[in-house]
Amino acid sequence: MDPAAPRAPSLGGRRAFILPAASPPPMVEEESEAAAFRPLAVEATVLDYWQRTGVPARALIAPAEGPTFRFTEGPPTANGPPHLGHVITRILKDVQLRYRRQRGYRVVSLQAGWDCHGLGVEIEIEKRHGLRSRHDIEGYGVERFCAECRSDALRVAALWEAMSLRLGYWLDYGHPYRTMDAAYVESVWWSLRQLFDRGLLDKGHYVLPYCPRCETTLSSHEVAQGYREATDPSVTVVFPLEEDRRPTRSLLVWTTTPWTLPANLLVAVRSELPYVTVRLADGREVVVAEAARARFVPEDAPVVARELGRELVGRAYLPPFDLPGPTPGRRRVVADDFVTVDEGTGIVHVAPSFGPDDYRVGAREGVGVFDPLDSRGRFTEQVPLVAGRPFKAADPILEEDLARRGRLYRSGTVRHTYPFCWRCDSALLYRAMDSWFVRTSRVTDRLVRHNRSVTWIPAHLRDGRFGNFLTEAKDWALSRSRYWGTPLPIWLCPAGHATCVGSFAELAELTGTTVGPEFDPHRVTVDRLQVRCRVCGAPGRREPYTLDAWYDSGAAPFAQFHYPFEPGPFDPSAPLDYIAEGIDQTRGWYYTLLVLAATLFDRPAYRTCLTSGHVLDEGGRKMSKSRGAAPDPSRFLEEVGADPARWAFLSLDFTEGMRITPGEAAKAAHRTVGTLGHVVAFHLANAREDRLPPVAERPTPSGVLDRWLLSRLEGTRAAIERSLEGFDPREAAAAVRGFVDDLSTWYLRRSRPRFWGESGPEARAEAHASLSYTLTGFARAIAPLLPFVAEWTYQEVGERRFRDADASVHLAGWPSALADRDPELEQAMERLRGWVELGRALRQRAGVKSRIPLAELRLFGEAAAPSALGAEADRLLADELNVRAIVRAGPGAEAPDDAAWVVERRDGRPVAALPRTPTPELLEEGWSRELGRRLQQRRKELGLRYNEPVRVVVSATGPLLKALGARREALARQVVAEPLELTEEPLPEGPTVRAWEFEGVRCAAQVIPRAAAAAPDRP
């Protein structure tokens, strides 16, 4: 492979897309069916189009010109399939990347990436073969084991890829970077050599978190991921003082880890703290810090002595277990400031091998360490009582032994947070171990300084959670005693000199071998090599460690390009412009990126960091595999669709914890995504019916509704642009929601007569042009957010027919101004809609349904003032409220007589007035409309096409009959009745007959579909 050669992006091999299994066939059967919007069917059509024509690969090709936008995909750990919590960050990444691509940025890089190394992958393979220890793995064969790790990482990556594609997250999945690839490893080695040469990488012996199952140390940021509530023993033990002036006196010592007692080498007190000796009922005497007395001894037990901690120092005591350890015999009391009285007795048992403070104190006092556990955390023969038992399992046995010997003072349990292995869930222990460290504590100031220049979303993370963590940064324990990882490229010669190898060429040189293209830089291969010491020339052995996999991913921005071994777009001086991940990465990738950027390049790693909260389960708790309730995102996507899922997440405040279920997601999405889809479907039905061509040129309509729509469209486009320029899509989502609402519930509702041609062909053409232009423009502006619906709209409305890649909305670029804004017009429309609400409220108070026309709505004062909408304002208002006229009263005019009118007053002055009753003629028209509506309802129930003729018989009497007679022709036309018969005779009861009563008059009607042979078109 020659990674420097230009290569076409691709979305991967086998199955680039997964088509929804149980959804309707992609293409609509006939044109009239397009009137329905079904998200899953639309997405199937769009996925098929993308796959057929290669749209995504085209969209991913970086333009030759154009500003650079730096991005790196945070590589998912390939040890398990994605869960719902991973969906949100992939949406957030995709939205921003689509936007930048549409704007013509050269995005560096759109490579997919997979974090292939590490314990997580190893554990999967161990489970598969029932391997329970490192010994088992070595028996199984390290080479075979690693080969399986490699193929499993690829298997899992494929699952992620499929989910991502279904979601519409476009990356170059065909050329991913993988942390296990030789080129990647070489870049990692290069970086380690840099750190080594700067003295930031060295070996130490420290107390570290250790997983007895994985048989390796962990880093503090790994431990941070595994704290959990747990129940542990809470025991108080007596340590008898030897040769004391009070012969029966004992020290009281409290611990939650009885298993560490065999390793006890010292006891620590605090010098300046007062201690008391009290006599118990049975005559024994115990020493305890005065401040802890109430918690440990009965209130009435008399105090027989008082002394300060320093007076106890140097006293000898009998250890809890008399073992032939490295320092048998006497133990003594020492003083140290780490002792507190917050929970214990103020007298602390010190086991130097099992605690950081213990280790420090033990080293100072020169007592060494005593670690009676093997690498799997089991007791060795050094403690015969519990030999062979896992450390925690020894607790009850040790406790029982103490009790038998009268050393147990009190026993119980305590609930507290305790660290567990974040990968395999075993209880961790702290123990003194050898490890290689990145000395991050020496560069804290750099980490803090560079972090200050990062734009965090949400902003509080900078100085809050993340900033705080940086100031406390501890040295990074980098090495793991494992198999499947980047081998630590450090060799020790017999004299103890360390040689760090920074490239394959150097490795060849120092080993005297050749490193060919087939070289696989993993344990089995590398462990065989002997490297000549750079200092003394003696052959050395490799330090048998692999790297913390978080180091691999932190190296991604440069290692993905095989920097510095190949030319590429990586610029050591340029941070990434944008990354987006979940909040858990503050201790993971965010941190390791920053550490490597600061130590290698002395700059921040990223300029903007968008962070999502956790996806929570229905109980509002963090989703986790262990709790079981982590929905499969692929199923979720099939259930609700990708765009609805995207919309559901984008509508939430994703910076906080998010509770989401498929049902709620679909509901949340329907309001906007569904409504938009139906508007498009409505438009298509009209356009096809009337054979109106799509409109791509900006129209210049005269009508206020159209001018208003275009102004709103541009406002929405600008809001999306502003929002995405600022990397935070929340404002964009709100703007889209508002626009779709206006489009559907005001523009379309008020424009319907025009679309039906009731206002003449010119008005229809104007409305069509406005809506056609608006929908295609809007499709381009929402393409980053809703790539499927945008594509479908763009194709369908623009009559592009899903034919070729050139026609894709995702190649159409970002729209510049779509129209001129007219804020005055938008405000006037806002006010007008206010008067509509007022008019409706008046109708309600008058008790006159909207169907029955009223003579006029009279407006006063401000409401009567001329509007920027001009004369059309009155028509909109009159139509919406079904009144014959809008009458604007002059200044200072009074409202008409209250008996015949309902009047809305504000501050005592009239605003609007409506007659209480219709005129007889208007009432009759209302009846006719009512009947028309009910007949239409019947037609709908019978499932008739809108133009299918029927025979209608209406039975009515008196004034109703007369009124209907006068309007018979219009009514017949309305309901496509051929003929419409009126009769005074009552109709017989039957399944085709419906009887109604409205406004005190009775009426019945029968609707009979005519033979199928009837004319297909409207007369």
Next chain:
RNA sequence: GGGCCCAUAGCUUAGUUUGGCUGGAGCACCCGGCUGAUAACCGGGAGGUCGUCGGUUCAAAUCCGACUGGGCCCA
């Protein structure tokens, strides 16, 4: 023990940066209307101690302090 975030109607939430109209909206509920795109839509109703307490102010959901509850992180 420490840090960060959150708390508004049964549920989801806008408003909090920069104090100021009667705290908006959606879902669900009740009443009514409308309906040849829509699981729609429109009007009205009911539902809020804006977590609690205190402070600042002419004025606090908004600013300050304490507390309670929840989430996440650290020890």
